[in-house]
Amino acid sequence: MSELKQWKRSACPYDCPDSCGLIMETDGKTVFSVKGDPDHPITKGFICGKMQHFEEMIHHPDRILTPLKRTGFKGSGQFEPITWAEALDEISDRWQKIIENYGSEAILPYSYAGNLHMIQNKCGEAFFHRLGASRLERTICSKAKTAGFHQIIGNTNGLNPNELAYSDYIIVWGSNVNATQLHIHAQIVNARKRGVPVILIETYKTPTAAFADEVLLLPPGTDSALALAMAHVLKKEHLINKKFVKKHTLGWRRFLTSLDQYTPKWAESITQIPAKTIERIAMAYGQSKSPVIVPGSGFSRHGNGAMTTRCICTLPALTGAFFKKGGGIAENISGGDAFDMNMVRRPDLLKKETRIINMNQIGSALCGEAVDDMGNCVGSLNPPIQSLYVYNSNPVDVAPAQQKIIRGLMREDLFTVVHERFLTDTALYADIILPADTCAEHYAITTPYGNNAVSITSPVIKPVGECKSNWDTFCLLAEAMGFDDDHFKQSNEDFVMAIAQSSNPIRDRWTKEEQSAFLNGQPLLLRSPDIPVIDTPSGKIEFYNPNLKHPLPAYIPNYGGAYPLKLVVAPSIYTLNSSFTERRTLTDRRGRSVLKLNTQDAYARGIADGNIIEAYNDLAHVQFFADVSDDVLSGTVIAEGVYGIEESLTELTVNALLSERLTDDGRASSLCDNTIEIKKI
Ligand SMILES: Nc1nc2c(c(=O)[nH]1)N[C@H]1C(S)=C(S)[C@@H](COP(=O)(O)OP(=O)(O)OC[C@H]3O[C@@H](n4cnc5c(=O)[nH]c(N)nc54)[C@H](O)[C@@H]3O)O[C@H]1N2
Ligand SMILES: Nc1nc2c(c(=O)[nH]1)N[C@H]1C(S)=C(S)[C@@H](COP(=O)(O)OP(=O)(O)OC[C@H]3O[C@@H](n4cnc5c(=O)[nH]c(N)nc54)[C@H](O)[C@@H]3O)O[C@H]1N2
Numbered sequence: 001m002s003e004l005k006q007w008k009r010s011a012c013p014y015d016c017p018d019s020c021g022l023i024m025e026t027d028g029k030t031v032f033s034v035k036g037d038p039d040h041p042i043t044k045g046f047i048c049g050k051m052q053h054f055e056e057m058i059h060h061p062d063r064i065l066t067p068l069k070r071t072g073f074k075g076s077g078q079f080e081p082i083t084w085a086e087a088l089d090e091i092s093d094r095w096q097k098i099i100e101n102y103g104s105e106a107i108l109p110y111s112y113a114g115n116l117h118m119i120q121n122k123c124g125e126a127f128f129h130r131l132g133a134s135r136l137e138r139t140i141c142s143k144a145k146t147a148g149f150h151q152i153i154g155n156t157n158g159l160n161p162n163e164l165a166y167s168d169y170i171i172v173w174g175s176n177v178n179a180t181q182l183h184i185h186a187q188i189v190n191a192r193k194r195g196v197p198v199i200l201i202e203t204y205k206t207p208t209a210a211f212a213d214e215v216l217l218l219p220p221g222t223d224s225a226l227a228l229a230m231a232h233v234l235k236k237e238h239l240i241n242k243k244f245v246k247k248h249t250l251g252w253r254r255f256l257t258s259l260d261q262y263t264p265k266w267a268e269s270i271t272q273i274p275a276k277t278i279e280r281i282a283m284a285y286g287q288s289k290s291p292v293i294v295p296g297s298g299f300s301r302h303g304n305g306a307m308t309t310r311c312i313c314t315l316p317a318l319t320g321a322f323f324k325k326g327g328g329i330a331e332n333i334s335g336g337d338a339f340d341m342n343m344v345r346r347p348d349l350l351k352k353e354t355r356i357i358n359m360n361q362i363g364s365a366l367c368g369e370a371v372d373d374m375g376n377c378v379g380s381l382n383p384p385i386q387s388l389y390v391y392n393s394n395p396v397d398v399a400p401a402q403q404k405i406i407r408g409l410m411r412e413d414l415f416t417v418v419h420e421r422f423l424t425d426t427a428l429y430a431d432i433i434l435p436a437d438t439c440a441e442h443y444a445i446t447t448p449y450g451n452n453a454v455s456i457t458s459p460v461i462k463p464v465g466e467c468k469s470n471w472d473t474f475c476l477l478a479e480a481m482g483f484d485d486d487h488f489k490q491s492n493e494d495f496v497m498a499i500a501q502s503s504n505p506i507r508d509r510w511t512k513e514e515q516s517a518f519l520n521g522q523p524l525l526l527r528s529p530d531i532p533v534i535d536t537p538s539g540k541i542e543f544y545n546p547n548l549k550h551p552l553p554a555y556i557p558n559y560g561g562a563y564p565l566k567l568v569v570a571p572s573i574y575t576l577n578s579s580f581t582e583r584r585t586l587t588d589r590r591g592r593s594v595l596k597l598n599t600q601d602a603y604a605r606g607i608a609d610g611n612i613i614e615a616y617n618d619l620a621h622v623q624f625f626a627d628v629s630d631d632v633l634s635g636t637v638i639a640e641g642v643y644g645i646e647e648s649l650t651e652l653t654v655n656a657l658l659s660e661r662l663t664d665d666g667r668a669s670s671l672c673d674n675t676i677e678i679k680k681i
C-alpha cells in the first residue's frame with residue numbers, strides 16, 4: 001500500500017562541491033518530483049538542471065534491478081539474472097580460491113565518487129581492509145591541489161559560497177563555476193550586480209566566460225608563471241600587507257627576494273597574457289579590500305599541479321586577504337572534519353600493510369605491469385590482480401589509458417564484480433553485476449567538499465527492485481566471507497545514528513537545539529571561526545618550506561609531451577563525469593563528442609568546423625567532430641564532458657589519449673597535461 005503523497009528531505013549524492021539539500025515528492029514507493037531544499041543554508045531551494053528530474057534516474061527503465069551473471073564473452077553485454085544468494089556464493093567462492101592461490105592482495109577494489117555520502121562512499125574501505133586486499137590510492141580528482149595547499153597553507157579553512165557576499169574582487173581561477181560550483185556561481189552573479197569585478201583565468205572560453213568582466217586565456221599548465229608575476233607586481237607596487245606577512249607567514253623575505261626574476265614581461269612569454277594586463281590585474285587585486293580567488297581543479301591536473309596551487313596561494317598570503325571577510329580562497333572548506341571518518345574507513349581492520357595501487361594506473365595494473373610515477377613499466381605486479389571489485393566508479397570511461405583498461409578487463413582469468421545502477425562501459429566487462437540503489441533508498445550523512453552544511457537523510461522510498469546500498473552490500477559480502485566483526489552487523493540506520501551522535505569538537509559548537517535539529521534531519525552549517533586558524537605545522541603560512549624539493553614557490557613547467565597540441569579535458573554542464581548519461585534529455589543537449597580547436601590550428605591542418613578528425617599520440621587514435629573557434633588559444637585543444645564508448649566514433653573516447661603519469665605531489669592524475677596531433681580524415 002502506498003502512502004499519501006508528501007515531500008521528504010534527501011540530499012544530492014553526486015561528486016559536486018555543493019552537496020545540495022533536496023526535497024522529494026513521494027508516496028513511499030515512487031518519487032514523483034525533486035526540488036532544491038528551501039531550508040538548506042547553501043542550496044536555498046535552487047539545484048542544477050541535472051538533478052531537477054532526478055526521479056527519471058530513480059525510475060529509469062534501464063536500471064539494473066537484480067544481480068546478473070555474465071553469459072556471453074567479456075564486453076558482450078550478455079547477462080542473466082541470478083539471486084543475491086547465488087551472486088554472494090559465487091563471489092565468496094572465487095575470492096576464497098584466489099586468496100588460497102595468490103593471497104588476498106590479488107583482489108583490488110576500485111571506487112571513487114559515484115556516491116559522495118560519507119558512509120556509502122567510504123564503507124568499502126573497511127571491508128577490503130578486513131579482507132587484506134590491495135589498497136587503492138584514490139587520487140583521480142584533485143589530490144595535487146590538496147597537496148599544493150598543504151605545502152603552503154596546510155588545512156587552513158577557506159570560504160563558504162555565502163561569504164562571497166562580502167568579496168570586492170573575484171578571480172575565478174580555472175573553474176567552470178557555471179557548471180561545477182552552482183552556488184558560488186549564484187554569488188558571483190549577485191556580486192557583479194553590486195559592481196564587483198569578476199576575472200576568469202582559463203584555457204578556453206567556458207560557459208562561465210559569459211559571467212566574467214574579463215577573461216584571460218593562457219596555455220595549460222602556465223598559471224604559476226602568472227601567479228608569480230602578479231606577486232612580483234604586488235611587491236613592486238608596495239601592495240604587500242607587511243603587518244600580516246610578518247606576523248602570519250614564514251620565509252617571506254626569501255620569497256620576496258625570489259620574486260625579482262618573475263617580471264610581467266617574463267610571464268608574458270610563457271602565458272601569452274600581455275605584461276600590461278598582468279600588471280593591471282595584480283594591482284586591482286592588491287588594491288581591493290577583500291579579494292577572493294575561486295580555484296578549480298583543472299590547473300592541478302598537470303605535472304606541476306601542486307606547485308601551481310602553491311603559487312596561487314601566495315597572493316592572498318601576501319595581501320593578507322585570508323583574514324578579510326569575503327577574502328582569501330573559496331576552497332578548502334568541507335563538512336568532513338565534523339565526523340570521525342575512521343568509524344567508516346576502519347584502518348584498524350587492516351592487519352598488515354597491504355600493497356597500494358594508484359587508481360590512475362589501473363590499466364597497467366590490470367595488464368600485470370608495475371609502473372613508476374611517470375607510468376613507465378618497471379616490472380611485473382606480484383601477485384597479479386585476479387579480481388577487481390568496482391563500486392561508485394566507471395573506470396573505463398573516467399580513468400586514463402582507456403585501451404589498457406579494456407585490455408586488462410578482457411583477461412579471461414580476471415574475476416570482475418561491478419556494483420552499479422546501469423550497464424556502464426565498465427559493467428559490460430563484469431562477471432557478476434550487483435544492483436546499486438540511489439540516495440532516495442538509503443540512510444546517509446552528507447559532508448560536502450565545497451561548503452560546510454552537513455545533514456543526515458533517510459530513505460524516501462523502498463529500494464527499487466532488488467537494489468542494495470553499498471553499505472548493505474558490504475555487510476552481505478562480509479557475512480559471505482565469514483567475517484564475524486560487529487561492525488558489519490550494524491543496520492544502515494544504526495550506523496548513521498552512531499556516527500551522527502558521536503562527540504566531535506566541531507559539532508559540539510552547536511547549541512543543544514541545533515544538535516537535536518541536526519539529528520532530526522535539518523541541514524545545518526557548521527560554525528567556523530570568523531578568522532581562519534592557520535593550520536600548518538608552524539601555525540604560519542609557509543612561503544619557505546625546506547622539506548620540499550623546491551623550498552620556495554617557483555615556476556616549473558608542466559610535463560607537456562612530444563605532440564604539438566595541448567589536450568585539456570573539462571567538465572560538461574549537462575552531465576557529471578560519466579553520470580547522468582542515462583538521461584537522453586541531458587545527453588541530447590550536450591551533443592556529440594567534439595574537440596574544440598583554434599581557427600589557425602584547424603586551418604593549418606585543412607580542418608573545417610564539423611569535420612570528422614582523428615586525434616592521436618603514442619597511446620591511441622581517437623575520432624571526434626571538430627568544433628573550430630577562437631574560444632581556444634592556438635596550441636590548446638579541449639574535450640568537454642565524459643562520453644561513453646557507444647557515443648564515440650572509434651570505440652574509444654578521449655581518455656584513451658590520457659597518460660598514467662602522476663603529478664608533482666599528491667600522486668594525482670595529470671588528466672589535463674597531455675599532448676596530441678590532429679588530422680582530418
Ligand atoms: N556539471 C558538472 N559538474 C561537475 C562535474 C562535471 O563533470 N559536470 N564534475 C565534478 C567534479 S568530479 C569535480 S572535481 C568538480 C570540478 O570542478 P572545479 O574544481 O570547479 O573545476 P572544473 O570546473 O572541473 O575546472 C576545470 C577547468 O579547469 C580548466 N583548466 C585545465 N587546465 C588548466 C590550467 O592549466 N590552467 C587553468 N587556468 N585552467 C585549466 C579547464 O579548462 C576547465 O574549465 O566539478 C564537479 N561538478
Ligand atoms: N575525460 C575526462 N575524464 C575524467 C574527468 C573529465 O572531466 N574528463 N573528470 C575526472 C574527475 S575530476 C573525476 S572525480 C573522475 C570521476 O570518476 P567516477 O567517480 O568514476 O565518476 P562517474 O563517472 O560519475 O562514475 C560513478 C559511477 O558510480 C555509480 N554509482 C552512483 N552511485 C552509486 C552507489 O551508491 N553505489 C554504487 N555501487 N555505484 C554508484 C554511477 O552509476 C556511475 O556509473 O573522473 C575523471 N575523469
Ligand code: SF4
Nearest residue numbers: 012016019020048051
Ligand atoms: S549535482 Fe551539484 S549542483 Fe546539482 S543538485 Fe547535486 S550538488 Fe547541487
Ligand SMILES: [Mo]
Nearest residue numbers: 015140141142
Ligand atoms: Mo573530480
